[in-house]
Amino acid sequence: MCEILNIYRISRLVKKSIKKLLFCVLIKITAGLAPFINV
DSSP, X not given: OHHHHHHHHHHHHHHHHHHHHHXXXXXXXXXXXXXXXHO
16 A cells, blocks of 8 residues: 555656656747747
8 A cells, every 4th residue: 555655656756847847948948949039
């Protein structure tokens, strides 16, 4: 039972960190493309 809870907890943490990572990447891409979009 504890194993299942642990796995669930870890997967939630992984999902959160992946979301944060994707968000950061998205911001960096947007910032990188901003000069081209403005032109």
